[in-house]
Ligand SMILES: *[C@@H]1O[C@H](CO)[C@@H](O)[C@H](O)[C@H]1NC(C)=O
Ligand SMILES: *[C@@H]1O[C@H](CO)[C@@H](O)[C@H](O)[C@H]1NC(C)=O
Ligand SMILES: *[C@@H]1O[C@H](CO)[C@@H](O)[C@H](O)[C@H]1NC(C)=O
C-alpha cells in the first residue's frame with residue numbers, strides 16, 4: 001500500500017511537472033510569436049506611406065549635377081557658390097524628419113547659401129503657363145523665372161521627402177499638398193517664391209493662361225497667394241501682365257476679364273501700377289512655331305480676315 005501510494009504520488013507529480021513544462025513552453029512560444037509579429041509590423045511601419053510621388057532616385061547626384069551645371073554654364077557669375085555645401089544643407093533640412101513637419105527655419109540656411117540677386121526689369125512670374133514661359137526664357141535671356149534661378153533650377157520637377165526612421169529618406173512616397181501643407185517641397189517652393197518676389201525690382205512681368213476656365217488669375221496659386229503680396233512697391237514700378245491664350249483655342253479670358261480685373265485691383269491697392277497685354281506677340285510667335293498655319297500666326301494678322 002505505502003509503495004503504491006508513493007508510486008501514484010510520483011505519477012501525479014510527473015503529470016504535474018509535464019503540465020507545467022507544457023504551459024511554460026506554450027507561454028514562451030506565444031510570447032515569441034507576439035514579439036516576432038510586432039517586430040515585422042514595426043519595420044513595415046517605419047516607412048511612412050503617402051499619396052504623392054516618392055523621392056527622385058539619385059537625388060544627391062541630380063541636385064549636385066544641376067548645381068554644378070548652373071554655376072558653370074547657365075550663370076557663371078555664381079561660380080563661387082559651393083554646390084557640395086548646398087546639397088548638404090538641403091539634405092539637412094528634411095532628412096530623418098517627419099515630412100509633415102517642415103518649417104521655414106529648416107530651409108533658411110539653404111536659402112541663405114543659394115540665393116542671388118536678379119537684375120531689375122528681368123523677373124518673370126507665371127501661373128499655368130509652365131511649358132510656354134520656360135520655352136520663352138530659354139530663347140530670351142532678358143527674362144528669368146524662378147526656375148531660372150539657382151534655387152529653382154536645382155529643384156525643378158524633383159520630388160523629395162524624409163522619413164523619421166532609417167534610411168532617413170523616403171523613396172517610395174511623399175506627402176501631397178492635400179495631405180499636409182508643411183511638406184518639404186511645398187515649404188521650399190513657397191519660401192523660394194517669396195524670396196524671388198521680394199527681390200524683384202523695376203518692371204516685372206507675369207505670364208498668365210487666358211485659356212483656363214476657372215480664370216487666368218487664381219488667388220490660391222503661388223503667384224496669387226505668395227508672390228503678389230511680396231512684391232515691394234518701393235522697388236517695383238509696374239507689373240506687366242502677358243495674357244496668353246491657346247492658339248486656336250475657344251474664346252476665353254482677355255485683359256478685361258473678371259479674374260484679371262480682380263488681380264489689377266489687388267495690385268493697385270498695394271500701390272503697384274499694372275498693365276496688361278493680350279497675346280504678347282514675342283511669346284505668341286513661339287506658340288506659332290508649333291502651329292504655323294493657324295490664322296493667328298500669319299505675319300500680319302490684321303490684314304487677313
Ligand atoms: C514638429 O517640429 C517641431 C520643431 O522642430 C517639434 O517641436 C515638434 O515636436 C514636431 N512635431 C512632430 C509631430 O513631429
Ligand atoms: C527698367 O525699365 C524701365 C522702363 O522701361 C527703364 O526706365 C529702366 O531704366 C530699366 N532699368 C534697368 C536697370 O534696365
Ligand atoms: C493653359 O493651360 C492648359 C491646361 O493646363 C494647357 O494645356 C495650355 O497649354 C495652357 N496654355 C498656355 C498658353 O500656356
Ligand SMILES: *[C@@H]1O[C@H](CO)[C@@H](O)[C@H](O)[C@H]1NC(C)=O
Pocket residue numbers: 233269270271
Ligand atoms: C499707398 O500709397 C498711399 C499714398 O502714397 C498711402 O497712403 C498708402 O498707405 C499706400 N498703401 C500701401 C498698401 O502701401
